[in-house]
Amino acid sequence: MGQSKLKTNKDLFAAFFRVGLLGFGGGPAAIPLFHREAVVNYKWMTEDEFGDTLALGNTMPGPIATKMAGYIGYRVNGVIGCLIALAASVIPTVVLMILLLGILQKYKELDWVNSMSAAVVPVVGVMLAVMTWDFFQKSGQALGIGRAILFTGIAIVLLEVLNIHPAIVIMGILILSLTSFKKGERSK
Template sequence: MKQLQLFLAFFRVGILGYGGGPSSIPLVHKEVVDHYKWMNDDEFADVLALGNTLPGPIATKMAGYIGYRVAGIVGLINATMATILPTIILMIVLLTTISSVKDYPWVQGMTAAVVPVVGVMLATLAWEFFAKSKESLGWLKSILFLVGSFLLMEVIGLHPAILIGGLLLAAIFQKDKKPEADRAVERGNAS
């Protein structure tokens, strides 16, 4: 049953993810977190961050990892194939016919209309991640990370993978900082 669910989830992502990997991310989130509940928001954010640091298309990387996590090696193959199968089929079918209709206004209009929809989908997902970061970091730190990341990537031109990798390393090597309340409880239990 899980193999069928994996296939259907990632096939839907593959067939509806018009515009490439970034437009697929909200669709993967909807399937994995909201519909099947294979992950929570934090786990999804971790997979997305790690996937963005690796080379290759994000949709297939996420499908591979999530498929492996849900159903092992067979799940990895199943989810990855379900993600790329629609593209393979559509490329063969559409490339044979699209050249004859590409100059029609309705085709150009359809293509132009997809861009704002994908933008809204990405903005919605970004807002959800930002709101979630408020819970763990607070508003001030979240805003500082947002502004700092924007400046590093857009003004200085730092590649997002380097920024994500640096943040992951900082989190790994950060000293264990427990809140004072947790330390007080530990001291109370020790005595």
């Protein structure tokens, strides 16, 4: 294995180990961390490619964190990269889950433990809101602001009012956008 492949594998492990270590709140909370590593820090993919990967990953069954890690790792360095990224993202989660849940369970009656658990929720909410705003802006650029608002409104009604599964909504909007709008056609 050449020096560049070794460095690539080390980078994959470091990036996904950080995501696994810091991704409190589950897969959705880790998405901004995946974005930071894959798009901003290492430039393994563009903003659009990340958005496409996330959309496709959300339509498939299973945890989003492992799907994202596996795909990005595979894209960067094939099967070896996939395995390294998966291991790096899962190992810290498993170890921390066993240790922290054991500690939290032992001391669950203490006020500071309850406060600490509750304090994580708004941080995850802000991370998801920032990511949502970024995706909305990209949609506005790609589709035009009118269509972006329309699709966002449709998605909110389908998901929150009618309780339709997110995978069905994503697939429906993808099909609608592919069949209704020609490539390159944009609203100004």
